[in-house]
Amino acid sequence: MFTLLTISLFILNIALFANGLITAWLATPLLSVFTYMSYTTLHEAVHGNIHGNKSNFRWLNSLCGYLVAPIIAVPYASHKHEHFTHHRFTNIDGKDPDFLISGMSKGLAGALLTTLKFFYTQNSFFAKNNWGRAFVQERLIYCGELSFSLGWRVLVIVLVDQPGIAAVLLVGYFFGGFFTAYWFAYRPHFPYDNTARYQNTSSLIMPIWMRPFEWLWLGQNLHSIHHLFPRVPFYRYHALHKEIEPILRAQGTPIVGIWTRKPVN
Incomplete structure (x- = not known):
């Protein structure tokens, strides 16, 4: 239900703005909120918490992960590799891929730049660390997720005849990503000095x-x-x-x- 609610609200928000029913000043922060919410589902799916001990619902777990991944722009299938590495080496510089989030302590400019680095890492970790030993199917899924995540945004910007649509999608996404990086990753692990x-x-x-x-x-x-x-x-x-x-x-x-x-x- 949470996944369905998140996806529905995300699409509804864009549709309302595209039809001129809400302003960019409302649509942008709402999109940020729904972007953050989408990572909660992705995170739960990565850990198998949607199907829990009911292995016959594993397909539903994966479906939820794949559905929200294009919202937060983090590939579901490959995020498992990055996130489990983070759990295995939490707060260990050079081993924990999320350790770079500690750069958010370097002022506002550092926090904004770190957000971009964080999402670059989320999208490139599989290619840098798992590509060589991955099956062809895994590579295709990874490439497909990246393409769809970028492609739907380009299509909406090109096809929707509403001034400000690019700003709503991109600025809303960035601040949703910033919120995720700061409150989901940075603050709970600060000051990154204990393993x-x-x-x-x-x-x-x-x-x-x-x-x-x-x-x-x-x-x-x-x-x-x-x-x-x-x-x-x-x-x-x-x-x-x-x-x-x-x-x-x-x-x-x-x-x-x-x-x-x-x-x-």
Whole structure:
């Protein structure tokens, strides 16, 4: 349902703008939100959390991954290789492909440039690291996903006769990608100086007034739960975190304020 909702809202948003029913000032931030939401499905599909233990629904897991991949512009089939490498070598410079996200600490310009580097890495990792030993089918799927991800955007920009359509698609995508890179990857792993299993990611505790933002974040402020238990779906992070919090604290998991990064009791 979450996948269907995300895709439907994404398409509806573009259709409303294309027909002049909403302005670019509304369509652009909405597209950013739906772009971020699409990565949640992609991420869950990569970990097999959509079908869970029901192997007969593995096809549905893959289908969801392939459907949202063109929105976030990260190939589903090849993202598995990059993301599992990140889990295997979390915060290890030179081995963790997501370590480059630490460059977001270098001011606004560094954060914007790092976002571009991050998505370049997501799209090129398979070609650089897995192409030589990949089957022909894997290579074709990878190339097909890249082509479709770029192609649908070009077609919409060319075919839709609405001023600002390129800005909505490209600016909306960039800021959705920036949000994903910053809040999904950078903040939970900051300061990138610990590789211990219970300490290489954080639980970022948010004040009550920020709960609406926490819902939008889709639980990733408790990213420590994901790295410890990657087969637990995102909508169960909070319940599991509450259940095992004493263990997390005993193991030294950073449970800190979202802004201050000071320990939260």
